[in-house]
Amino acid sequence: MLECRGRRLLLVGTPWSPPAWMKTSRKMDRSGTPCLRMRAHGPWAEYISRWIAVFKAKGVPIWAITVQNEPENNATWEACVMTPEEEARFLGHHLGPVVRSAHPEVLIFVFDHNKDRVYPWTKAIYAHQEAAKFADGIAFHWYSGDGFDAIRRVHLEYPKALLLASEATYERWRWQKGTRLDTGDWSFGEGYAHDIIGNLEAGAAGWTDWNLLLDEHGGPNHVGNVCDAAMVASSSGEELRVHPQYYFIGHFSKYLLPGSVRAATTVQGSVTYMGANRPYGTCTSEDGLQATTFVRPDGHVATVVLNCGDSEIKFRLRDHEGGRALASRIPAHAVQTYLFERGERA
Numbered sequence: 001m002l003e004c005r006g007r008r009l010l011l012v013g014t015p016w017s018p019p020a021w022m023k024t025s026r027k028m029d030r031s032g033t034p035c036l037r038m039r040a041h042g043p044w045a046e047y048i049s050r051w052i053a054v055f056k057a058k059g060v061p062i063w064a065i066t067v068q069n070e071p072e073n074n075a076t077w078e079a080c081v082m083t084p085e086e087e088a089r090f091l092g093h094h095l096g097p098v099v100r101s102a103h104p105e106v107l108i109f110v111f112d113h114n115k116d117r118v119y120p121w122t123k124a125i126y127a128h129q130e131a132a133k134f135a136d137g138i139a140f141h142w143y144s145g146d147g148f149d150a151i152r153r154v155h156l157e158y159p160k161a162l163l164l165a166s167e168a169t170y171e172r173w174r175w176q177k178g179t180r181l182d183t184g185d186w187s188f189g190e191g192y193a194h195d196i197i198g199n200l201e202a203g204a205a206g207w208t209d210w211n212l213l214l215d216e217h218g219g220p221n222h223v224g225n226v227c228d229a230a231m232v233a234s235s236s237g238e239e240l241r242v243h244p245q246y247y248f249i250g251h252f253s254k255y256l257l258p259g260s261v262r263a264a265t266t267v268q269g270s271v272t273y274m275g276a277n278r279p280y281g282t283c284t285s286e287d288g289l290q291a292t293t294f295v296r297p298d299g300h301v302a303t304v305v306l307n308c309g310d311s312e313i314k315f316r317l318r319d320h321e322g323g324r325a326l327a328s329r330i331p332a333h334a335v336q337t338y339l340f341e342r343g344e345r346a
Contacts, residue, residue, distance in 0.1 A: 015067075067087050089128070230242070
C-alpha cells in the first residue's frame with residue numbers, strides 16, 4: 001500500500017484501554033475513577049512504547065500517538081477516563097520520557113476528545129511543566145458540533161501546537177430519514193467538507209475520517225455502534241459501494257498536498273452561520289459560501305469551495321497579492337477545487 005501511494009502514509013496510534021490488569025476496574029470496557037492503578041503508570045507507558053517498536057520493526061513507522069482516546073468518555077466499550085491533570089501527570093512523568101527516549105521521531109498528541117472541551121484541556125496540559133515538554137499537539141473529535149471558535153482560540157494562544165482533527169463519522173442517530181448504507185447520503189459529504197474547511201481555517205493541520213471502510217451493516221462493531229463510511233463493502237468482499245464522503249474528502253486529500261501552507265481566505269458578501277450549536281456534521285444554506293486556500297510545495301495554489309445551500313452561488317475568486325481574479329459559480333450542494341500556479345493568470 002505504501003508503494004502504491006507514492007508518498008509517506010502518516011499513521012497515528014490511539015490507545016482506547018490499557019490491559020484489564022492495569023485498570024482499577026479490572027475490565028477492558030468502561031473505566032473506573034481513576035482508570036489506571038497507581039503502579040501501572042510506568043508499565044502502561046512502556047507497553048505503548050513497545051507497541052510502537054513492534055510496528056517499526058515490521059517496516060510500519062508510526063508518525064504519532066495520542067495519550068488516550070476520549071478521556072472524558074466512560075463508554076460501554078474500551079475506555080480509560082482521565083482528568084486533564086491525570087493525563088498531564090501520566091504524560092509528563094511516564095509516557096513522555098519513555099516515548100521520547102525510545103522513539104524521538106514520534107509525535108505525541110493530547111486530549112483526543114470533543115471540541116467543546118479542547119481549550120480547558122489544552123490550558124491544563126500546557127500548564128503542567130513536565131507535560132508541556134512532550135505535548136507536540138492537540139487532537140480533537142467533532143461530536144460536540146462545529147466548535148471552530150474553540151480551535152481558533154487554541155491556535156492563537158498556543159501557536160506552536162499542532163492541531164489535528166482526529167475523528168469524525170456519522171453514527172446511526174445522525175442518519176436522515178431514508179438514509180441507507182447501500183446508497184449513502186449526500187449531506188454527509190457536505191458535512192465532512194464543512195468540518196474540514198472550518199477546522200483548517202481555524203488553524204488545524206490535518207483531518208481524519210474515523211472509518212474509510214465498513215461492512216454492509218456499518219461495522220463490525222462489538223457494541224452495535226454502527227456508522228456510515230466513505231466506502232461500504234459486502235462481507236463476502238464481492239461488492240464495494242462508494243459514498244459521497246469519499247469524493248468530498250478527495251477534494252482535500254488529492255489537492256492539498258503534505259507540506260502545503262494555508263493562505264488567508266476571506267469570503268465577502270456571504271452569510272455565515274451564527275446560530276446555536278448544531279448536531280455535528282450539519283451544513284445548510286445558512287453556512288453560505290465556504291472556502292479554504294493552500295499554497296502547495298510544488299508552487300500551485302489550491303482553493304476548495306463549498307456550497308451546502310439549495311441555490312447556485314456566483315462568486316469571484318480573487319488573489320489580492322497578484323491582482324488576479326476569476327468569475328465563477330458553484331451549483332447547489334456542491335464542492336469545487338480550483339488549482340493554479342502562483343503568478344499564473346487565474
